[in-house]
Amino acid sequence: MTEHEHYEAVVVGAGPGGAAAAATLAQHGVETLVLERGVDAGSKNVSGGLIYAEESAPYTIDQLFPGFREEAAERPVEEYYIHNIAGEKVETFDLHDIHHHDTEWCDAVLRRKMDSWLAERVHEMTRETGGGLLTGVRANGLLREGGKIVGVTLDELDPITADVVIAADGVNSELARGAGLMDWEEPEDWFQGVKAVVDMPPEAITERFDIDDDEGVAHLFSGDLFEGVRGGGFLYTNEDSLSIGTVFHLDSLSAQRAEPHELLDSLLTHPLLDQWFQGEYHEREYSAKLVPDSKKVANPSPHRGRLLLVGDAAGQMQAQGPIIKGMNHAVTAGGLAAEAFAEAKSRGNEKAAGTLYQQKLEDEGVMDQLRPTRYRATRFVSESDVVNSVGSSLLDSAVGAAGIKLFDGLLEKSFNSPFVLGMIPDTKLSYVTVPTRIAEVLGDPVYDENDVEPPALDDRIGDLTYDVDDPHIEVLDNSFEASGTAVTACPVSAEGFGGGCYREETVKTNGTEEKKVSLDTQPCVECGTCAVVADTHWEHPSGGKGVEFKQG
Amino acid sequence: MRMVVLTKGVPDFREGKVSFDEDGHLERGKTPTVMNPNDKTALRAALQTKVKHGGDVSLMSMGPPGYAEILQEGMDDVYADDLYLLSDREMGAADTWATAMTVSTGLEQLDETPDLIFAGFKTADGETGHTGPQTKWCLDINEEMPDYPLITHVVALDVDEDAGTVRAKRLVEGDVSEIETIEADLPAFVVTDPEFEANYRRAEHRLRHKDFRDETQRRAAEFGEYLADDSEMEPTEFEEFTMWNHEGLNLDPDFIGLDGSPTIVAGVDPIPKAPSEREATMIDPEDDEGMAEVFEELNQYAAGD
Missing domain, CATH: 3.30.70.20 (Alpha-Beta Plaits)
Known part of the structure; x- marks a missing residue:
């Protein structure tokens, strides 16, 4: 048998999940090697751009990395709105309550800046344990001995063994798939997001969004501006740019043969956005990402032998209507996975790390946030065709319109209820029909003209x-x-x-x-x-x- | 493992840096001096050896006092534990032989006899490729120094400390099509080929490499403070920098510099200008016939099957 290089822990991927795992392992004195395939941490990472710290969470990014908010994040996001759009009619709901529910803070982030900042600290912390962080190294699979996972194989390095392998290698995790813990089979398990980072000077941001220098805001968009494809749009304010993107259910996007960049352009060129662009548009970067739908693919048992999955690799991305939380769950999961290994090790039973990690995810309520039982209980009814066609025709009727008017305040309230949002069905009814009808019945028309011209696809590619x-x-x-x-x-x-x-x-x-x-x-x-x-x-x-x- | 890497300052021949007069002669005053690029490859080979086997890497050059900056560049861009500059008016205008004589004396002067001496594959200005091998000959005739086997065109390198050997892959005819693996006893003299590539297949090596890079950049930044125009400190006050003149090396001026150089420069030819005009046919995009010709011309190169 060949003598492989060995570390107590190998963490694959230096995003927030990997960083949290590595930092926690290092705090427990575990010799930790972190492997990041990007030329720099963050160079492979895309996210919509909001990171939450939840009051109930056992781990938050700023607690693990003091100074995070000041040095690695963009603007703190206090205000949160959703715009229901029908043609040029818009009805805006304030989602203050849902945004602040269990929220200690929420910041907009750009991942290259954020992850590379984290990686520097992770390297310092893990180096002291005898490990460290390496960039430009891709783990391409699991190393097995006698059928058991014992480490990782890599493109750039000889195989490495470890007592625990934490796969934080993202939505396309090759390790999770190698272990049979995730697949790429069903479009309905995924969302696809595309995003444009758009230049805007800080003075323009504060003026046009009516916020202070150190304040930020989030806007969501839904309704009929996406050709009926199920999903929505977002806009977050960074220090000197905006993150604007669209996220759609992949099954819907596929079935309608929609072009993601065109749907993004539909949002970018909607009259509602003119108040912020005011005729100026310079796109810094176009990017895209697959997003797991945790309701369906959050792995209830995200471990196999020495392999523990965290973050997107475990499907831990919560997207329930306007609640879009991924990075915070990855941080929690990373911390819990690390903690589980440290505890298992101290008991002299390292093999128990996976089971312990699974237990912690449940005890801390992470799994219930990711896979609400009420969604599972209601989806077979709420996502059925009959219910949806009845729902649609009802909404389109005069009776439906009266109902919407009657329940105006109540509607806004239900958008702010984590309980209601946890069981929102993944249907056209909730993503398109309801918001559209809300705007048609309650909305006010926007008279602005938005004549910005987002770059064509070849220019977007050319700029990357x-x-x-x-x-x-x-x-x-x-x-x-x-x-x-x-x-x-x-x-x-x-x-x-x-x-x-x-x-x-x-x-x-x-x-x-x-x-x-x-x-x-x-x-x-x-x-x-x-x-x-x-x-x-x-x-x-x-x-x-x-x-x-x-x-x- | 005690390692020394030899280097030289050369004009920066990169586009935008180098300056030629109308006759095609290099304008030395207007062209910045940089560390010979091939020597950085040699330095990388030494760093790889240090990463895998430990030891110290010294960077040595002969030149005017201003070459301290060349040494600092090597320390910053690759690695060096300490720096040695052999500098004296008497050493000026030396050919490769007088340089080799001086450098080999510098190597002898070190507290510890080097196990590995590295040189790059020829300089960007002289392009003789002599100085490395001639330094090795000078060491051979030096009674105080061991004999160093010479290994040239090295593209990969590994040391077996226990066996006291070095194993190298080298280009047989200076061409990548034929590579041989050779083994030699330490100490040895290695001339790296520009094709040399450092190879780190273990995470611990990459981590150590990262540590060393951080250290050397910190060190170089500190030395940079001594070298700054407005600095009140002398470069020689920097602990990791040593400068020796001919007296320090106990060298007879007759054997070094211009007086010690048997080479006679018969003349200097200006660098011929690259043909600046390509054969071009202008086509107006509105001209359909012309565009059809362009299509015909390019179509044969278009990919696709």
Whole structure:
């Protein structure tokens, strides 16, 4: 047997989950090695951009990393609104209560700045344990001995063994999939988000959003501006930029053959946004990310042998209507996983770490937030076609309109109820029909003209930084039936666009014509969408290769 | 492991830095001096050895006092525990032989005999590639110093401390198409090829590399304070910097500098200008026929099957 390099703990991925795990392990004196595939921590990371610290959470990022809010975050977000949109009519609800429910604080963040700041501290903390943090190193799989997971295999390094492997390697976790704890099968398990970071001087932000220098605001958007695709939009204020994005259910996006960048543009060019752009628009970065729907894929048992999953790799992303929380859960999970290992170790039973971690997730109420039992209990009724068609026609009727008017205040209240939001069904009714009807019945028209022109897709790709390596994705079945959805669903591909990843081709053979799909991974933003909607063999690029986000 | 890396300051030939006069002669006064790029490769080989086997890396050069900045550059960009500059008017205008004589004496002067001496593959200005091998010859004729086997065109390197050997992959004809693996006893003299690549397959090595990089950058920044124009400190006051003149090296001026140089420079040819005009055909994008020709021309190179 070969003598492998060994660490007590190996943490794969230096996002908030990995950072929290590593910091907690280091606090417990565990020798910890952190491996990050990006050229810099944060260079592979995208998020909408709000991180919460919940009052009830056992771990928060600023408690683990003092100075986080001052040095790594953007603006604290105090105000939270949702705009229900129907054409040019808008009805705005104040979501103050739900935003502040159990919230100690909430800050807007840009991941490159945030994660690289965290990584520096993590390196210092873990270095003292005999480990440390390395960037540009990709763990590509699990090392097994006698069928048991004993460590990781890597592109850049020889295999490494560990007493515990914490996979915080994100939504496309190769380790979770290698252990059979996650798949890429069902579009309905995922959301896809795309985002534009838009330049705006701090003075313009404070003036146009009517906030102070050290204040921020969040706006959500839903209704009929996304061609009926289920999902919504967001806008968060950073120090000197805005994060504006859209998030859709991947099944809905796929089925309607919608183009994610065009849906983003629908939001960016809506008249409502003119009050903030005032005719100026300079996009700093276009990015995309797959988001697990924790209601369906938060793994109730996120461990196997020595492998513990945290954050997106465990599906721990809570998106319930306007509640969008991921990073805080990753931080909690990271802390709990680390704590579980430290405790198991002190009892001389390191094997118990996984079970202990699972127990802690339940005891701390994390699992109930991620997978509310009331959602499971109600979804079969609320997501059924009959209920939805009745619901839609009712809402469209005069009776429905009267109801909306009557319950105006109550509606706003229910948007602010974590209990109600925990069972919001994933249907067009809740994402599109209700907000649209609210706006139609209650809304006021916006008279502004928004004439900004977001960049075309080829310019968006052209502005991104890549270190191109060999193709990391292979199309296994290039028939249009198997993989054609990727042409539209991929955020850097589009029908009739030749500069993207996926293209549709018509191949003529022996007098018959066949539609095929071809792939060029060069513009890939590594979101993982095609792994779900197409038939591919999907891997991350090697350490330091592929796309490099500067904002994230 | 005691290691010494040899270096030289050269004009910065990078686009935007280098300056030529109308006749194509280098304008030395207008061109900044930098550390010879190939020597950084040698320094990386030494750093790799330190990361894997421990020891100290010294960076040594011969040149005017201003070369302290060259040494500082190497310390900052790659690594050095300490720096040695052999500097004296008497050493001026030396050819490769007189330089080798001086440098080998500098190596002899060190407290500890080097186990590994590294040199880069030729300088960006002289391009002779002589100084490294000639230094090794000078060491051979020096009674006080051991003999160093010479290993050139090294692209990969590993040391076996217990066996007291160094194993290297080298390009046989200076070409990547043929690589041989050789083993030699320590101490040894290594000339790295520009194709040399440091290789770190263990996390502990990468972590140590990171530590060393942090340390050396801190050290270089501190030395930078001594070198600053407005500094009241002398560079030689910096603990990790040593400067020796010919007396310090106990060298007879007749054997160093211009007097010790047998080379006669017969003449200097200006660098020929690169052909600046390519063969170009102008096509108006509105001209359909012209555009059709462009398509014909480019189509054969278009990918696709």
